[in-house]
Amino acid sequence: MLRFAFVNVLSPAELFLLSFGIFAAGLCIGSYLNVCIWRIPRGESTVSPGSHCPKCGTPIRWFDNIPLLSYLALRGRCRRCAAPISPRYFLGELATGSLFLLLFAFRGFSPLLPFYWFFTAALVFAAGVDFDHFILPDRVTLGGMLAGPVLSAAFPFLHHEALWSRGLAASAFGLAMGFGILYLVSVAGRLALRRDAMGFGDVKLLGAVGACLGWQAVLFTVFFASLSGTLAGLALVAFGGKKLASRIPFGPHLAAAAILWMMAGERIVSWYLGLFAGGF
Numbered sequence: 001m002l003r004f005a006f007v008n009v010l011s012p013a014e015l016f017l018l019s020f021g022i023f024a025a026g027l028c029i030g031s032y033l034n035v036c037i038w039r040i041p042r043g044e045s046t047v048s049p050g051s052h053c054p055k056c057g058t059p060i061r062w063f064d065n066i067p068l069l070s071y072l073a074l075r076g077r078c079r080r081c082a083a084p085i086s087p088r089y090f091l092g093e094l095a096t097g098s099l100f101l102l103l104f105a106f107r108g109f110s111p112l113l114p115f116y117w118f119f120t121a122a123l124v125f126a127a128g129v130d131f132d133h134f135i136l137p138d139r140v141t142l143g144g145m146l147a148g149p150v151l152s153a154a155f156p157f158l159h160h161e162a163l164w165s166r167g168l169a170a171s172a173f174g175l176a177m178g179f180g181i182l183y184l185v186s187v188a189g190r191l192a193l194r195r196d197a198m199g200f201g202d203v204k205l206l207g208a209v210g211a212c213l214g215w216q217a218v219l220f221t222v223f224f225a226s227l228s229g230t231l232a233g234l235a236l237v238a239f240g241g242k243k244l245a246s247r248i249p250f251g252p253h254l255a256a257a258a259i260l261w262m263m264a265g266e267r268i269v270s271w272y273l274g275l276f277a278g279g280f
């Protein structure tokens with residue numbers, strides 16, 4: 001059940017308009033994240049030159065650059081040369097718009113919401129780059145490890161605290177825990193498998209998750225990322241012709257689990273604990 005804390009404040013029409021506006025803003029941000037995922041690892045500017053067809057170089061005009069709609073109208077092809085445009089542009093926009101709307105639906109007018117939108121955008125970017133290049137960008141991992149303590153001191157409600165010192169302490173503890181857990185996993189994996197089982201980018205990313213969201217988010221993220229990573233690995237072995245030892249990026253799983261925490265982490269945990277409350 002969603003907690004629409006604002007349901008008494010807004011009429012249904014206002015709620016619909018606001019939801020539509022948030023979805024549309026998420027689509028536009030997703031469109032920009034697509035550009036970032038492609039260009040930043042290649043060292044290119046994300047603002048100039050404007051978007052152009054990778055095949056024929058024709059600049060994409062504004063009416064061919066409307067999220068979701070242009071892709072559908074052009075059936076995923078360049079208007080000039082008909083070269084196919086990757087469906088991930090469409091999917092990246094749809095995913096970001098949907099995540100922004102879901103965060104609003106679950107969080108309502110919480111002061112956490114703008115922070116969670118921002119963290120989600122950073123995680124979508126990091127997941128996209130990891131998916132393509134097996135690298136998690138330092139601007140998200142190290143950036144999050146640095147920004148987390150600063151934001152937590154300035155806005156201690158990020159950790160449900162009122163004092164800046166307690167927000168900072170929660171962030172430092174989360175950072176140490178996130179970094180520490182995956183660092184130990186990577187050392188143990190190297191000893192057991194005699195190769196790198198875990199990229200150092202994953203270690204830094206979980207440190208950033210802990211610094212921004214706290215130690216509870218770290219445990220939740222490790223659990224759900226391991227679960228979805230294992231399922232994805234088995235599915236690739238079963239259906240994708242991959243070997244059990246082949247490399248799959250773990251960053252997207254960490255990012256997805258951390259976003260799930262921001263949406264509904266406490267609810268999922270209390271639902272789970274409730275399973276045991278009456279039984280024993």
Ligand SMILES: [Zn+2]
Nearest residue numbers: 053056078081
């Ligand atoms: Zn073209």
